[in-house]
Amino acid sequence: MTIRLAVLLSGSGTTLQNIIDHAERGTLDAEVCCVISSRRNVYGLERARKHRIPAIEIPFKDYGDSKAFNEAIWAEVRAHHADLVVLAGFMSLLEVPPDFAHRIMNVHPALIPAFCGKGMYGHHVHEAVLAYGVKVSGATVHFVDDHYDHGPIILQESVPVLGEDTPDTLAERVQAKERELYPRAIQLFAEGRLRVEGRIVKAL
């Protein structure tokens, strides 16, 4: 079955591009039904338009409070009949409506529960990893709950942290791992193979 993905982002959309490429190549049983950005004029919206995918701006700044912002997001997700919501560099806290529990995924560029939570995104993560001196980092795909980077973990794999790494070289290694893991997790969902028991996700 081909599932419908609503992709939420706030930036350049390299994660979105990877998902579109897999879907178009036929290596993912999914189509991106809409892209929603919490920031104006980001390149992720342009990428969507290039593939004739509806590109919607819901700028967080335009909403007085997070409740109204969330209502606007969920109205679009529902209008496009999404089966799964995919966060792809989305920098706002999403409220999870009960019917979307375990139907929202996020990718985080570290091994959760380390180096995650509010303020830990993109390069901040890799800088913190290098400053701490850990010898491995990695990528985590997880279901989203009401806390930053917290819900049940679907897939997680490590990469080495090398002595000569800069935030950029480490980011490149971690993002290569993200590009591998995210489509795999989405495909498991599309095939109906994910079961969640408390914090534990089983891939059948």
Ligand code: GAR
């Ligand atoms: C990705 O590396 C993703 O892991 C990270 O933001 C980047 C988005 O890149 N997400 C987080 O840090 C979430 N806490 P993109 O905008 O080019 O897709």
